[in-house]
Amino acid sequence: MGNTVIELKGVSKRFGDYDALINVSLTVSEGALLTLLGPSGCGKTTCLRLIAGITAPDEGEIWLNEELAAGPARSLPPEQRRVGMVFQDYALFPHLSVADNVAFGLRGSRAEKRARVAELLALVGLQGLESQMPYLLSGGQQQRVALARALAPEPDILLLDEPFSNLDTALRVQVRGEVREILRRTGKTAVFVTHDQEEALSLSDRVAVIFDGRLHQVGTPEQIYNQPASAQVAAFVGEANFLPADASGARASSPLGELALIKPMRGEVRVLIRPERVHLDTHGEGVLGEVLWREYYGSRQRIAVSLPDASTLIASTDTQISVERGDRVKVSVFGPLLAFSAVESTVPLPQ
Ligand SMILES: Nc1ncnc2c1ncn2[C@@H]1O[C@H](COP(=O)(O)OP(=O)(O)OP(=O)(O)O)[C@@H](O)[C@H]1O
Numbered sequence: 186m187g188n189t190v191i192e193l194k195g196v197s198k199r200f201g202d203y204d205a206l207i208n209v210s211l212t213v214s215e216g217a218l219l220t221l222l223g224p225s226g227c228g229k230t231t232c233l234r235l236i237a238g239i240t241a242p243d244e245g246e247i248w249l250n251e252e253l254a255a256g257p258a259r260s261l262p263p264e265q266r267r268v269g270m271v272f273q274d275y276a277l278f279p280h281l282s283v284a285d286n287v288a289f290g291l292r293g294s295r296a297e298k299r300a301r302v303a304e305l306l307a308l309v310g311l312q313g314l315e316s317q318m319p320y321l322l323s324g325g326q327q328q329r330v331a332l333a334r335a336l337a338p339e340p341d342i343l344l345l346d347e348p349f350s351n352l353d354t355a356l357r358v359q360v361r362g363e364v365r366e367i368l369r370r371t372g373k374t375a376v377f378v379t380h381d382q383e384e385a386l387s388l389s390d391r392v393a394v395i396f397d398g399r400l401h402q403v404g405t406p407e408q409i410y411n412q413p414a415s416a417q418v419a420a421f422v423g424e425a426n427f428l429p430a431d432a433s434g435a436r437a438s439s440p441l442g443e444l445a446l447i448k449p450m451r452g453e454v455r456v457l458i459r460p461e462r463v464h465l466d467t468h469g470e471g472v473l474g475e476v477l478w479r480e481y482y483g484s485r486q487r488i489a490v491s492l493p494d495a496s497t498l499i500a501s502t503d504t505q506i507s508v509e510r511g512d513r514v515k516v517s518v519f520g521p522l523l524a525f526s527a528v529e530s531t532v533p534l535p536q
């Protein structure tokens with residue numbers, strides 16, 4: 186990846202005595218898509234508003250294209266930041282046509298504007314809808330108009346605040362794929378906000394996990410999922426089992442027997458076991474467990490099993506294996522696994 190386009194250095198923001206963001210530092214390189222992932226109220230929108238210049242930080246600095254945009258003695262106005270924003274509710278102007286919505290931030294002659302609007306509508310797949318009014322469009326079409334409007338003044342940076350949350354599941358998957366493709370084609374640097382972990386993992390180059398106003402981890406989707414920095418991050422991103430175990434270096438003894446650990450640990454730990462790492466078998470190797478319940482999803486199923494020590498594990502398996510409540514199954518896990526100290530794992534997990 187290229188140059189750093191966005192950099193937050195130790196940024197804090199308070200509302201009254203409430204700390205919305207605490208000492209957040211992160212960078213986004215040119216053409217990359219960074220997702221801010223976190224529960225409601227964790228400070229995601231605040232972070233976008235700080236980058237856009239709608240709000241000023243209390244502490245720290247924001248650098249855009251290697252220029253200081255916000256700091257103790259400086260605040261570049263929003264219109265000079267070359268940042269476009271797509272809001273969660275699209276915020277289209279209801280009394281303006283599609284073309285006038287898209288042209289809103291444009292300068293130049295009427296002919297120039299018309300040409301640019303046509304170009305943008307083609308980019309987002311809405312050719313010929315210039316004179317349509319927003320209320321006659323579907324949710325997905327309105328979303329694309331909002332994207333075209335944000336792209337119109339040719340910003341370097343695009344900020345997208347939960348842009349797909351008003352769309353139903355099928356449309357959401359389609360539109361987010363399209364938006365990703367448009368961002369790639371136009372080479373924009375983007376910061377995207379969601380509280381949907383699947384969306385964050387599937388769409389991003391890098392994911393920043395935020396809760397309680399703090400940045401807990403930044404990394405590729407694989408790093409965030411497979412090497413979470415804490416038990417809290419592990420629990421927030423994807424489903425997590427935490428199996429109690431006693432660690433002695435690279436191994437831990439657990440209700441599933443001896444497990445190999447990725448990082449050496451000592452003492453009482455909780456071993457992170459993702460449900461797809463749990464293997465269930467009606468015969469064969471493993472510790473004997475009992476099926477507590479099963480949820481069937483067609484392509485996959487979730488099965489809860491209780492182990493001899495009464496701990497419960499949730500498995501996510503294909504639908505080859507057919508079991509019911511009360512059945513006995515052999516339980517084993519694919520290692521090596523990550524463990525966290527038992528003390529850390531008792532900290533309340535983010536909702
Ligand atoms: N202008 C404001 N005045 C007072 N409090 C604010 C203001 N803006 C945000 N807050 C508070 O700061 C916290 C973070 O808000 P923010 O909107 O950034 O959260 P969010 O992560 O975007 O949440 P959501 O997922 O619900 O959109 C919230 O507790 C919110 O109530």
Ligand SMILES: [Mg+2]
Binds near residue numbers: 229230231346
């Ligand atoms: Mg928000």
